[in-house]
Amino acid sequence: MVDNEEDYELWYGVNEDIGGQPINPSQRDYPEEVIEIYPLVVMNDMSGIYILDLAAKLDSCAEFVMHTEWSDIITEFPPFFGHSACAEEAYIESLDERTGASLKLTVLNRKGRIWTLVAGGGASVIYADIICDLGFSKALGNYGEYSGAPTQDLTQKYAETVVKLLLESTKYYETSVDHWRGHSQLH
Secondary structure (H helix, E strand, C coil): CCCCHHHHHHHHCCCECCCCCECCHHHCCCCCCEEEECCEEECCCCCCEEECCEEEECCHHHHHHHHHHHCCCCCCCCCCCCCCCCHHHHHHHHHHCCCCCEEEEEECCCCCCECCCCECHHHHHHHHHHHHHCCCHHHECEEEEEECCCCHHHHHHHHHHHHHHHHHHHHHCCEEEECCCCEEEEC
16 A cells, blocks of 8 residues: 555656645545534624634544544534434444445334345435335335445445344244235235
8 A cells, every 4th residue: 555645656646636635545634514604703893803603514434534633623423313323333333434435324214124235325325215216215224335445344244234134124024925916015
């Protein structure tokens, strides 16, 4: 692995991308996505400008490389509104924190009959949308994806977690096949 800027320049002939950022991911700046300042108070006599409230939205995917710089401002990203992670989601999140790849899992319905293993964030959205558009939103057990070239070991651990959830969900229903109509019918 090429670890420093000089080696990147030697091997690839460049050391910056088109935006002027270093090619080496460990040397890149990962800025906040959004900084909101409201209200901003300016004194009538222009003697001072005061920020009364500020919110910064950080990219949780950049935490992998920014953990040192961000350690004094955030120790853990909060879950999305109204959600507390189950054991499987926490496990996948712990794997995700150890890699520059992406491993995401949200358990939507433990009794779900449809469980997906999708490589790629865009593909996972398309698959989930199609499943819901076909009328199976209540049967969807998970939303998740693995992308960014996770190692074989991480991919296997991710798949094993989803398959365990799938197998656990089967205790909630029986499956019968309606051969006359030529399709599977779940009861």
